[in-house]
Amino acid sequence: MSSPSLALRRVSHAFLGREVISKINLEIADHEVVALVGPSGCGKSTLAHIAAGLSEPKEGRVIRGYARHSMVFQEPRLMPWATALENVAYVARLSGLSRRRARAAAAQSTERVGFLPEDLDKFPVELSGGMRQRIAIARALVANPDFIYFDEPFTALDAALKHRMQDIVIEASQSGRFGALFVTHDLTEAARIASRIAVMHPTGQGIMGLRDISGRPGMRSERELFDLTQHWQHDDPLFRHVHDVDERRIA
């Protein structure tokens, strides 16, 4: 890989003296979407936060080759006092646009994620969970990032809406040409949106392995996705612990 968008080199982190991730190595190529999976509590969010610079690793290095990133979390984290449009425009303003151009960019970004214009003046409390998450994605896209961190962004959504939101990410990653680290519990989601899947060790002791996913995201049929996830779960030892519940004892 010549110049990766993101490279993690022997990244370790501890909370209150307890090491939760250890010696993580991972590279993501320019415009590549990598899904990160692993059992609950193995350290996926911790790793994504460190990679995005929200916290400093205790050891190791994070090398960011991209120009500008954004994040989408499981909870939309919108500003409750601002309308849907203002939530998105605020980020556009931070990237240096005038008020008028920021509002235009925000309107365009919300259209891209299928948010209806008549709902733009509503406040977060007046929006459904799916509408709020669309705004969170529009906000992540508005400043034209070339890298996005997704931390289980669709876990709380119902199946149909989840599917729709995945399509939006696939479409946006292809037309907007960003790379991404996409943390998820859902192997079918990983198989749909990513070009590679990374499996984290159940207790955070590194990335256990990676698998290339053949074909282009968005072009894989439901049958192919089903066969692939069945194969991962039943025939590939790498995935043996992916759905384990976290039963580690806290030291």
Ligand SMILES: Nc1ncnc2c1ncn2[C@@H]1O[C@H](COP(=O)(O)OP(=O)(O)OP(=O)(O)O)[C@@H](O)[C@H]1O
């Ligand atoms: N701020 C914190 N302070 C103390 N411990 C923390 C903190 N954040 C996370 N942890 C611990 O670090 C470990 C890894 O947590 P993390 O949220 O990164 O896992 P995860 O794989 O993303 O889990 P899930 O899939 O359930 O979201 C867990 O044992 C968790 O309890």
